[in-house]
Amino acid sequence: MSEIPEADEQTSLVDLEEFLSFDLAGERYCLEILHVQEIRGWEMVTRVPNQPDYVLGVLNLRGAIVPVYDLRIRLGMPQGIYGKETVVIVIHLKREGKNKSIGIVVDSVSDVIEADPKQLLATPEFGENLDTTVLKGIIPADDNMVMLLDIQQIHPVVEGINEEVSNETAGAR
């Protein structure tokens, strides 16, 4: 008798993944919660020269140097106003076998959602003006849709300073 409800519980939970959803210019995006390392309030970063406009600078996170990106600019939107509710989500990812932390600036955190990754819908092609490589797909959630961010694509590996940054971060972790 007791095995049946347990089995049910297992199947109902196993397929679901958790996502952290956040707002960006009125739209809802999310990322896999397993990648979240820290959620912090916005604070001034140290600027780094010769970087694309979406690179805000670097943050000293208890000794680890973390590059911070403005997700609005990265997604082709105008930069928002940074206030006390502005949040930096520090995420960790693996790149070429190394651990790396990056920070992304979002307007606000909205919720935690559970969804079946199999339900993920492909991002439609919008044409060349919109960079959709940063999106992994769309998760249908209740009455609206949430865009799933492809965190590996936020800042593609380029040579130079970023490599140094990633090495330092990896070393400090």
Next chain:
Amino acid sequence: MKINQPVTDHEIPMKEGSILVSRTDLKGMITYCNRDFIEISGFTESELIGSSHNMIRHPDMPPEAFEELWSTIKDRRPWSGLVKNRTRQGDYYWVRANVTPLFEHGRVTGYMSVRTQPTRMEIEQAEALYKDITARKASMKPTGIAALVSKVKGISIRYFNIGYGLLSTITLLLLAFIISLEPGNAVIYGFIGLMAVLYMIGLLSLPTMYPRHLSTPRRNSSRS
């Protein structure tokens, strides 16, 4: 404050790569918890949902840490810091808690905590800091007359101070009045001396009633 007992010396380490997630309403009642959190907490999902989040609070945590947490998130800002939690069995586990208000169209709908595994060094620093806060608070407890009066009458230190100030002023004025009526009376001078001694003892106990402002745990842990 709710004090959860009993506690053991047994630490439950967080599983590598696991992440504990919970969401509360505006009052701190749990509305969601993920599987990793349920597992480490020792409670069942139905026990957690609808309960106050302080049911996992460990008595070793100084209340000041939670006061800071709540004042930060009520100010619509995220809070990050080390927290020692208590399992249902009384064991403990350390987490880096990232608590953030949740927004829906600019309105705060609740709070969420995403907890990751802290490093051993971070745990040791936090442990020392929290112990220090608890110890300093113990030393800031009023002593002398103030402690006695507040204990006996159950009145707060602040009112004691106001009362003390008023009373001593009135007494001095009264004495000055008596002296002006009958200058040269030895009994009155003796009484004045006694009052002065009592007044000094009271004064000496005053500094213990004004605690120094605590350096906040969040600032300390993030600076290190």
